[in-house]
Amino acid sequence: MNRSLLYFRLVRLDKPIGILLLLWPTLAALWFASDGKPDWRLVAIFCIGTVLMRSAGCAINDFADRDFDRHVKRTAERPLTSGRIAPWEAVMVAAVLALLSFMLILPLNGLTKQLSVAAVLIAASYPYFKRFFAIPQAYLGIAFGFGIPMAFAAVQGTVPAAAWLLLLANVFWAVAYDTEYAMVDRDDDLKIGIRTSAITFGRFDVAAVMLCYAVTLLIILLVGWQYGLRGWFVVGLLVAGGCAVYHYFLIRERDRMRCFAAFRHNNWLGAAVFAGIAADYAMR
Numbered sequence: 001m002n003r004s005l006l007y008f009r010l011v012r013l014d015k016p017i018g019i020l021l022l023l024w025p026t027l028a029a030l031w032f033a034s035d036g037k038p039d040w041r042l043v044a045i046f047c048i049g050t051v052l053m054r055s056a057g058c059a060i061n062d063f064a065d066r067d068f069d070r071h072v073k074r075t076a077e078r079p080l081t082s083g084r085i086a087p088w089e090a091v092m093v094a095a096v097l098a099l100l101s102f103m104l105i106l107p108l109n110g111l112t113k114q115l116s117v118a119a120v121l122i123a124a125s126y127p128y129f130k131r132f133f134a135i136p137q138a139y140l141g142i143a144f145g146f147g148i149p150m151a152f153a154a155v156q157g158t159v160p161a162a163a164w165l166l167l168l169a170n171v172f173w174a175v176a177y178d179t180e181y182a183m184v185d186r187d188d189d190l191k192i193g194i195r196t197s198a199i200t201f202g203r204f205d206v207a208a209v210m211l212c213y214a215v216t217l218l219i220i221l222l223v224g225w226q227y228g229l230r231g232w233f234v235v236g237l238l239v240a241g242g243c244a245v246y247h248y249f250l251i252r253e254r255d256r257m258r259c260f261a262a263f264r265h266n267n268w269l270g271a272a273v274f275a276g277i278a279a280d281y282a283m284r
Contacts, residue, residue, distance in 0.1 A: 006079040007093055010062060011055035017264050018058070021177065022050045024270030025170045026147030028220075028277050029163065032227055033155035036281025042154055045108070046147060049101045056097035057123045057143070063090040064127030068194060094124075111153040119146040134200045137182070141174030142167065162223050169219035176212035176244075177266040179205060180251055183259040206252055213244035213269075220273060229280045236276015243269040 012018060026046050030038040062080045070081050079085045098120055105116055122143045129136040145167045152163040175197055182189065182198035183205060189196050201208040217237050224233045243265060250262040 003085075006085050007089075010059055010079045010085065010090060010093060011097070012058045013055065017267055019051055019054050020267045021174075021270060022054050022144050022147060023047065024267075024274045025145055025166065025173075026050055026151055028274045029148040029151035029166055030155065031274075031277050031281055032162065032166070032223070033152045035227075036278070036284065038155070042151075045104050046151060046154075049104050050147060052097045052101040052104070053119065053123065056094045056101065057126070059090045059094035059097070060124050061127045063087055063094070065130075066090075105150075105154075108154050109157055111157060111159070112150055115146065115150045115153055115159075119143070119150065122146060130194050130196070132195065134195055135175065135197045136195060137175045137178040137197045138171050140178055141171030144174050145170030162226065165219055165223050169216045169223075172212040172219070173216040173266075173270075176209045176216065177263050179209050179212070180247065180259050180263040180266075183251065183254055184256045184263075206248065206254070209251065210244065210248055213241075213247070217241055217244070217273075224277065224280075229277065232279035232283055233276045236272050236274070236279065239272040239276070240269045243272060 008014060027043070030043060030046060034042075062078055066080050066087060080087065080090050102113075102116060102120075105112055122139070123146075126136070126139055126143045129139045133139060148167045148170060149159045149163045152159050179197040179201065182196035186196070186198045189199060197208070198205050217240060221234075221237055224237075247262040247265060247269075250258045250265070
């Protein structure tokens, strides 16, 4: 297989769902921070940076998990796990992508740059949390949501309480969707000793997912209400809530493929939330 195609698969550009799960909360934060009128240069920077950092995270995740992934059906054929690329290549790809991402934010203020360093450290350390942390998905939520405080910092030069609340909402959302994802691999993860929320929650996994969705949407509602958002914003949250209910019917029997379908469908939940925010600002 062509080397560039192997790198393409290493960073999961053939599976863009991860990019979208990072992108929707980041865009929402930009709209909140700018009162619905973001600088389109910032939008471009954060969109490209999201792609680069998610790709770097995939490469470093595969490096960290290379000895585990070969025992999991879904990951056994990944380029690094299957031996088609070397571990040092994955580290090199991650480093280059992280560097490119940092170069993107060079025109931005110092606080944004400082937060970007924290974002890289969190993303790089996430794979190792699965070794000992009972709910690593919560840490993933911080890694996936760090574009939120960065967006506020880039626009306002500070990170208000609302930004941290939105990051907290993202943590609960990540626990919800990544528990659905972990339900797919639960049998394999039990055999190899990886810690996941699906294992920690046990028979309460479905209830935990639904509770996390409810907390996510409640926090976003409180933040949006504080910012004066009403009609279209509430419509967006209701659509997102409908997506969460649909996920319940997908995951309640814990079928592997239906759980994976629920995970992928979170793109639409995130899109509904952002669309409601953007529409409400646009209609003012």
